[in-house]
Amino acid sequence: MTKGKICPICKKWFIPNKYRPSKQAICSSIECQYQRQLSDMKKWRTRNPEYFNYRQTKDASWKETCRQRALGWRKRHIDYLHLYRQQHKEQHRAYMREYMREWRQRKKEKGSNV
Ligand SMILES: [Zn+2]
Structure with a gap:
């Protein structure tokens, strides 16, 4: 029997994808997936604070070249x-x-x- 989970974002009961049940902590509604992407991005940015500064300086010169x-x-x-x-x-x-x-x-x- 498939075990259900409670989505931490919308607090709704959902059945995780059976092919990757351990990875799916939130439900598959678009809203919740979007929220998850946003928080992932925030987490990633706090882990890599220099990345965007670096990208911007690089992109600026690259854009100019283009x-x-x-x-x-x-x-x-x-x-x-x-x-x-x-x-x-x-x-x-x-x-x-x-x-x-x-x-x-x-x-x-x-x-x-x-
Ligand atoms: Zn949800």
């Missing part, structure tokens, strides 16, 4: 895009010139036929 990299990438690609548009504008103009020439030609031929 930002610079992204800016550099964008700049390179904007140049490339400009170049691309420039080249294709010429191609497009040439294409349109050719198209119009043919169109006028066809129109003339048609006109002479009618």
Whole structure:
């Protein structure tokens, strides 16, 4: 028979997960799991007080590196895009010139036929 427990957070009776009964001290309701996560995090932070300071200083420089990299990438690609548009504008103009020439030609031929 499965033994029940009383959840210390909501004080409700619950049946622990049978695969890890010893580890589960609180019930599986979302609210209680969330509370447990919060207290775990607090416990962890008091055990590792330097971690977040360290992370922040590291993250700040890392973020800056990322930002610079992204800016550099964008700049390179904007140049490339400009170049691309420039080249294709010429191609497009040439294409349109050719198209119009043919169109006028066809129109003339048609006109002479009618
Ligand atoms: Zn509970």
